[in-house]
Amino acid sequence: MQVRFPVDERALRYIESLESDPDVQAILSILLSKSGEEFYNYASIICFCYREEDLSNIESTKHLPARVKAWVKRKSFERDETYIKFFTHLFALYSSFPQTYEGWDRLGKFRSIFPESYIYRKMLQRYGDKEEVLISRECFVVIDDWDSRKRSKEEGQKVDVALWDRKKEKGMVFETKVKIYIKEKEHQLDLLDTIHEVSHHRITTILASFAPKQVVLSHLREFFPRRDLSRITVFGIDELSNL
Numbered sequence: 001m002q003v004r005f006p007v008d009e010r011a012l013r014y015i016e017s018l019e020s021d022p023d024v025q026a027i028l029s030i031l032l033s034k035s036g037e038e039f040y041n042y043a044s045i046i047c048f049c050y051r052e053e054d055l056s057n058i059e060s061t062k063h064l065p066a067r068v069k070a071w072v073k074r075k076s077f078e079r080d081e082t083y084i085k086f087f088t089h090l091f092a093l094y095s096s097f098p099q100t101y102e103g104w105d106r107l108g109k110f111r112s113i114f115p116e117s118y119i120y121r122k123m124l125q126r127y128g129d130k131e132e133v134l135i136s137r138e139c140f141v142v143i144d145d146w147d148s149r150k151r152s153k154e155e156g157q158k159v160d161v162a163l164w165d166r167k168k169e170k171g172m173v174f175e176t177k178v179k180i181y182i183k184e185k186e187h188q189l190d191l192l193d194t195i196h197e198v199s200h201h202r203i204t205t206i207l208a209s210f211a212p213k214q215v216v217l218s219h220l221r222e223f224f225p226r227r228d229l230s231r232i233t234v235f236g237i238d239e240l241s242n243l
Contacts, residue, residue, distance in 0.1 A: 005136035156191030
């Protein structure tokens with residue numbers, strides 16, 4: 001099976017321009033240095049705090065797990081250097097946008113960088129030195145004669161991160177979300193389904209989020225009650241913490 005991931009250069013340049021923000025770089029660095037419970041806590045704050053006022057009063061932030069709030073209290077009391085650095089850069093990023101719909105929309109684009117960049121760099125850490133493994137991001141998918149570029153944008157064309165092992169003839173593609181803003185983007189699920197089928201199930205299609213897996217699944221079932229979700233694997237924050 002011949003598999004390629006042609007990059008959407010324009011989209012990649014845009015993503016890289018967002019990543020160049022010093023606050024984004026600092027936050028990503030901390031996320032990539034953590035695993036397990038520590039990663040869970042940092043990523044949860046990004047997931048559930050999406051306005052400046054959430055960061056100003058984390059205790060009242062809805063949906064943020066109680067254990068994360070307790071962890072924040074302890075880290076703040078201990079004046080933990082890494083946590084203080086994380087919080088300082090996250091607050092600086094959030095406060096750089098006006099607290100209006102337009103500002104939150106712009107901030108949302110920056111927030112969406114974190115799960116994609118985290119997964120892409122984790123894939124590079126694990127497989128980057130293997131010549132037989134292709135890794136790409138902001139890319140289309142070509143499987144033999146099937147080319148996702150031939151689909152319309154309404155049908156879904158690109159994936160956030162893709163990996164293919166030429167030797168094992170197996171791979172993964174990721175659609176990433178901070179939370180699960182996918183209610184009006186069913187075409188992204190359609191694309192994942194199609195890739196799974198066209199690859200004869202050799203490519204695992206993954207919807208990944210900083211939200212807990214059960215929350216993602218609950219939202220998918222609520223938004224798409226008649227949809228067969230068996231062809232899509234869901235990675236929530238616990239799965240990503242052990243990536």
